[in-house]
Amino acid sequence: MPTTTPLVWEATIALIVGLLAFDYFFHVRKAHAPGLREAAVWSALYVGIALLFGVAVWTWGGADMGAEYFSGYITEKALSIDNVFVFLVIMSSFRVPREDQQKVLLFGITFALIARTVFILLGAALIERFSWVFYLFGLALLVTAGNLLAPDGHDGDRPNVVVRLVRRVFHASPHYDGDRLFTTWQGKRALTPMLLVMLAIGGTDILFAFDxxxxxxxLTQNVFIVFTATAFSLLGLRQLYFLVGGLLERLVYLSIGLAAVLGFIGIKLVLHALHENNLPFINDGEPVPVIEISTWTSLVVIVAILLVTVVASLTSPKGKAKVAVSALRAKVADYLSLPADAAPAVRRAVFADLRGAQARVDALEPRFKAMVKRPDVLQHDLRCAHEAHAEATATPPQPSDLGLPPPADDGDDRHAPTA
Structure with missing residues (x-):
């Protein structure tokens, strides 16, 4: 395997930083919500750059190194899609205006890249000095795989401990002031929800780095491959967010698929640790003769698991129900985030979209309505949107009851499937 020279490292880092800078100066600096065509074009461009980089690695480093890159990129891309799912929940819970979401996402991607780089350097240093670290990594992935199968694996709509601490210690405004991080509220300088949502996403990024x-x-101990596969999997997430949006919730078996991938890699790590074993209490400190899973086998297994996950999800009626509920939450958030001086035509258009999404949820079968997570919150927000529209347009309020079942008496719906 060829040695990665300083020049290759410098050129690669320059390319990644350049792509991030291009994103900021040409897309995010001016607040706007990308359309479907814009998101699709730029998503395809970033995936294309990642694939071309993989071809260059294959050509320069050989087939094995290329397979390591593509295995890592596909795995990290799948995990980054899980990031997008949680970003969607956080954005919805903070009711971030759609035109300002790009800046939050770019911050999240940049912070994730920095956090992962730190973890990569730490991981590489640990692996170089202590081969038994593979046992810890393998067990960590097996535990993570088990946690992903828990029904409440995506509880990102509860503000994390960082946000709760900041709100308790600092003066925070409940209102956005464009994309500003600070504003004046009640006569004092205050944090805006924009800063709080960035903190929430930053805290989430650190947790994802552990996985x-x-x-x-x-899949590989080549630091260059680890870094580049991770970096290119994160680039383009902003565009992917706007491309697929609520359709991510259509992937109802995503957690199961990711659990299978992480479980497989966890087993691979434990087997590798046994093969390199030097712990005195395991086989008297001697390597254990076990099978090792090759990079090519890993690539085939990972691709097969993710393909089955996507196909099973897209053919699931439950997935369609989740999309309908997710779309309604997004439309309600869009309406409630409208400024008080929004043009009547804009207000009517957004409300019409909300009504269409409401009709689709209202038409769901009772078994799917019973799967809606926190129905009381959704029903309350929908009622608020209807009341706000009636007041703003001086029209009679329209029916807003979705016929959703009440939440469990203890307020804990973690053991029920969710939509």
Whole structure:
């Protein structure tokens, strides 16, 4: 395997930083919500750049190195899609105006890249000094795989501990002031929800790094491949967010698929640790003769698991129900985030979209309505949107009851499937 020279490292880092800078100066600096065509074009461009980089690695480093890159990129891309799912929940819970979401996403991607780089360097240093770290990485991935199968694996709509602490210690405004991080509220300088949502996403990124870095080290210990596969999987997430949006919730078996991928890599890591074993209490400190899973086998297994996950999800009626509920939550959030001086035509158009989404949820079968997570919150927000529209347009309020079942008495719906 060829040595990665400083020049290759410098050129690669320059390319990644350049892509991030291009994103900021040409897309995010001016607040706007990308359309479907814009998101599709730029998503395809970023995936294309990642694939071309993989071809260059294959050509320069050989087939094995190329397979390691593509295995890592596909795995990290799948995990980054899980990031987007949680970003959607956080954006919805903070009711971030759609035109300002790009800046939040770019911050999240940049912070995720920095956090993962730190974890990559730490992981590489640990692996170089202590081969038994593979046991820890493998067990961590197996635990993560088990957690992904828990019904409440995506509870991102509860503000994390960082946000709760900041709100308790600092003066925070409940209102956005464009994309500003600070504003004046009640006569004092205050934090805006824009800063709080960035903190929430930053905290989430750190948690995701604990999953993604052991996963890719289970596929390759080449730091250059680990870094580039991780970086290129994160680039383009902003465009992917606007391309697929609520359709991510259509992937109802995504957690199961990711659990299978992480479980497989966890087993691969444990087998590798046994093969390199030097712990005195395991086989008297001698390597254990176990089978090792090759990079090519890993690539085939990962691709097969993700293909089955996508096909099973897209053919599921439950997926269609989740899309309908997700779309309604997004439309309600869009309406409630409208400024008080919004043009009547804009207000009517957004409300018409909301009504269409409401009709689709209202038409769901009772078994799917029973799967809606926190129905009381959704029903309350929908009622608020209807009341706000009636007041703003001086029209009678329209029916807003979705016929959703009440939440469990203890307020804990973690053991029920959700939509």
């Amino acid at each position: 993604s870095i052991p996963a890719i080290f289970g």
